[in-house]
Amino acid sequence: MVLSLSSSDAGVASSVRLNCYSNPTDLANCVRGMKKIGEWLRTSALKPYKVQNLPGVEGFKYLGKPLPNNQTDNTAFERFCLESKGSHWHYHGGSLVGKVLDGSFRVKGIKALRVVDASPFSTTSASHPQGFYLMLGRFVIRTCNH
Template structure:
């Protein structure tokens, strides 16, 4: 979190800061601001305890067959796909990283197959 604080304080992000927003000079992180004192370990410990929650792994917001088609495209938008945990109807029984990796590989393989098929169809 301290590295994030350093990043947010960098000159590169100054154009993206918003006036009157709590946080490090105009950023809001996870609903509560990062501690102003970047060297205060106790404040960062409190921040992490208050900010970390299991609900950050969203599931079910972009279900296949409702929001997405069978190829994980957003319905009505061919150039946009959603390939993340929001496509799962419920939380996997174990750590979700393996599921995300396999889903990405599966959809990536489908995209490559589609591209190869469209190249073969060209005159």
């Protein structure tokens, strides 16, 4: 991900370029994973959860663009991966402690601004990250409030 300031005015949104699938291996991994999900959705165990008359793999409702029905169409799966990526996930690695932030999670050079979100983490956790962010917030409130 590439994040850059569009303006020195805080009211102007920053420019975010995700760089998703700039490496062909990443796109191939997405295709393989989405095909596996398509296989899983076709199992008899999930049949009771199907909704009639909806696009997707034989009637499942999706948030956003449905998976391609043709499991052998790599081009359709590549298009699905490229068109369904989004920026609403958990950003991380943009405000590393020691580089952008000091040890109290303050933005270097700005005393009254702390960053307490996913951006200080250099890698993504193996589980849902919300607990990590809540613990970080509690840590900052208790130990860095000086």
